[in-house]
Amino acid sequence: xxxxxxxxLIATDLDGTLLREDQTVSRRTRDALAAATAAGAAHIVxxxxxxxxxRPILEDLGYEGLAVCGQGAQVYDAGADRLLTSVTLDxxxxxxxxxxxxxxxxxxxxxxxxxxxxxxxxxGPGYEVKGALPATPFTDASDLWTAPLNKLYIQHPRLTxxxxxxxxxxxxxxxxxxxxxxxxxxxxxxxxxxxxxxxSLAARRLGVKAAExxxxxxxxxxxxxxxWSAHGVAMANAHEDLKSVADEVTTSNEEDGIAxxxxxxxx
Numbered sequence: 335x336x337x338x339x340x341x342x343l344i345a346t347d348l349d350g351t352l353l354r355e356d357q358t359v360s361r362r363t364r365d366a367l368a369a370a371t372a373a374g375a376a377h378i379v380x381x382x383x384x385x386x387x388x389r390p391i392l393e394d395l396g397y398e399g400l401a402v403c404g405q406g407a408q409v410y411d412a413g414a415d416r417l418l419t420s421v422t423l424d425x426x427x428x429x430x431x432x433x434x435x436x437x438x439x440x441x442x443x444x445x446x447x448x449x450x451x452x453x454x455x456x457x458g459p460g461y462e463v464k465g466a467l468p469a470t471p472f473t474d475a476s477d478l479w480t481a482p483l484n485k486l487y488i489q490h491p492r493l494t495x496x497x498x499x500x501x502x503x504x505x506x507x508x509x510x511x512x513x514x515x516x517x518x519x520x521x522x523x524x525x526x527x528x529x530x531x532x533x534s535l536a537a538r539r540l541g542v543k544a545a546e547x548x549x550x551x552x553x554x555x556x557x558x559x560x561x562w563s564a565h566g567v568a569m570a571n572a573h574e575d576l577k578s579v580a581d582e583v584t585t586s587n588e589e590d591g592i593a594x595x596x597x598x599x600x601x
Contacts, residue, residue: 350552366593406532431506528558
């Protein structure tokens with residue numbers, strides 16, 4: 335397919351990137367994405383959110399393509415409301431990883447994302463969910479392990495998210511992948527899983543190569559996606575670790591940073 339746009343695939347993170355703080359997408363950004371897709375590019379959402387936390391955003395956008403959810407664990411066909419791939423966390427390894435991390439830093443606050451199109455997010459005592467997202471409280475930690483999981487979330491009463499992610503990687507990096515998706519959002523994933531994993535699978539289905547992809551993000555969990563893509567664009571509000579590996583830094587998610595880049599690339 336010929337294209338008037340220099341990339342065939344536009345990969346965007348959601349929180350802190352495509353979404354503004356009020357969880358909406360601006361008209362300017364919607365229009366820029368529409369113009370880019372009209373010029374031959376495809377837009378794909380690549381988010382840390384699992385499908386149940388992603389679906390309302392996609393519905394608001396009128397989005398019917400593929401989406402990569404759960405930090406790469408899920409490739410979701412929004413138009414058909416169907417999971418095409420889903421990777422789950424080995425619960426035995428996750429339990430070992432948690433024990434090793436807690437031996438290093440002390441007790442953690444826990445949450446977990448259950449697998450599936452309608453998988454609950456279970457939230458334990460002390461864990462603070464960021465934003466008004468639906469979650470199911472639990473008090474007995476054994477409830478975590480009763481159904482397949484995509485990932486665990488961990489928080490610490492004193493350590494910052496950067497400190498916790500570093501400590502968790504040091505203690506349990508041989509059992510799980512540790513990623514930081516935002517302040518208060520440190521996650522334990524299946525070993526080797528990243529946004530790049532899911533994006534590469536989705537791109538293959540779309541017949542698009544890494545060399546034809548531009549990616550937008552704001553947090554360290556976007557680093558693998560930037561490494562996979564031809565061009566990585568960090569938002570002005572991005573974590574310094576992501577900015578350090580970005581090919582370009584745009585304005586913030588509140589200032590239509592994605593739109594500004596796309597408008598410049600459009601013919």
